[in-house]
Amino acid sequence: MCGIVGYLGPKNPKDVIMTGLKALEYRGYDSAGVAILHEGKFKRVRAEGKLGNLSEKLASEPFSGHLGIGHTRWATHGKPSERNAHPHSVGSVSLVHNGIIENYVELRQELVREGAVFESETDSELVAHLVDRQLAKTPNLLDAVLQVLPRLQGAYAIVVVNEKQPDTMVAFKNGPPLIVGVGDDAMYVASDIQALVNYTRRIVYLDDGEVVEVKGPSYKVFSAAGQPLQKKVNEVNWTSEVANKGGFSHFMLKEIFEQPRAVAQAIQPHINLAKNSVELNGVGFDVNDVFRDIERVFVVACGTSYYAGLIGEYMIERLARVPVEVDIASEFRYRHPVLPKNSLFISISQSGETADTLAAVRLAKQAGVKVLSICNVRSSSIDREADGHLYMNAGAEVGVASTKAFSATLALLNLLSLALAKAQGQSTIEEEQKLVRQLLAAPSQIEICLNLDKFFKEAADKLKNYRGFLYLGRGVHYPIALEGALKLKELAYMHAEGYAAGEMKHGPLALIDKDMAVVMMVPHDELFEKSLSNLEEAKARGGQIISIGTGHNPRLEEISEHYLSLPEVDWFTLPLLEVVPVQLLAFHVASSLGHDVDQPRNLAKSVTVE
């Protein structure tokens, strides 16, 4: 969370930094700010709230210098306010920080004892104090940073500048991502490539514990101990995905509608159309070789990616007969997991930067387990550290609440479960062909589900008046219930819970009355009768039933306030269809409540602190 940019070069730093921050706004939008040299001094302009507020303030501000830093904030320490906005300036030093300084209480107390006066409540400001104090002893910015580094505990990516060295910026990291952009006559640092692709495609990825000194149009990278390091310059072939809404009112709605394409693009590289078979290509290791010996699968992720992983568990166990454990990354990394040698560790992360998922990947690698990453953002931290790669190919996802990345992940898990089943000798060619054909049909079936948009648009005004929502499902449909509840919480700020339908009688039934909506996945499968009984029980307590089923279903239609009919497909790809109505429900309820759907309060798209 938080996006940072630094620029040193002949262009107007304001333009470069604001372009970069625009691309980074998904990382946080509690406040934004810049510090840019003007007539020998850093002029600092900051604004609470979204980047647009800062743009307005900057519109009439001239800058004469060629060095500047910028920040878009997701608040950790200190409430969102202009006072707590970055950059933080102390003496001649200004800096921007993404992360959390964990020993900040001790450091702050020490600095206060020494007479430091703090103007913000942030942990970041103390780093500016430390560098400023160190500069009094070692006037060179790089030397000062190298002295301060050992004192910092926690996660950080920091860019710091010193008024007395107007041709220099120093950046360093431990945890959150930080890259260096190498231009012909200019240098850049930023949290991710999208912030820089308009200016350069030559990128150096900094690793944890590294420090870069940018001086004029050149740079040097050092270890934390000050040893010079040789770093590879990567030529990335990214194009700017500074996205537009393509005629939609919101990025999220556009991304919901892009799901047929996202699924098609995810599966396309891995399907042999002549044979209707799965061939996982470009993974980075020999899939058949590795998959044949796998005895256990771990799937680790956060948020929406975690719910996709839960669906993967049902698929893999059912088709490949390999035991699967799915974990929330922040739990996995601290629970001393047992990772037997013949395990496959699958990380799922749209951004490839989620701090807990990255830490879990490292833990698995240390245990000597093969790590396969399912990721959307190529060259992200997780992508670079994993042994194998399956790419979502979903294109840039801008809406903070993940939608098309979820669908692309499900499609990859469909393929992965088939590939694992094949390698383990658990599937027949006929079964594989049947399921591949089903997956190939999914994009056009998702198109059909998108027609429900009109229904939710009209129903939203009524739906928004319910006190709460209970989402229910069984089997592969249970994680869709969890995802539906999450979407409503994150977008509409309403109370919603996802539950395994069979568990309803063990607690949530007590919540049900006429003000409670019950959204249930009720496919026409072997558990249909059981699900129907659950719905009857909820209805008997006054619950308002919204059922999501397959095909024409008179019994469901009769007991439901609203019955939403999806194309008749079976369990393997049905979650790809079911997720569409729960996304649309949350989107339209949130819109009708007047919320900012693309940038919900308190959230960020990429969670780079734990």
Ligand code: G6P
């Ligand atoms: C944040 C986002 C979610 C996302 C989760 C995991 O919470 O708001 O939409 O599902 O992070 O992100 P990842 O990039 O690891 O999939």
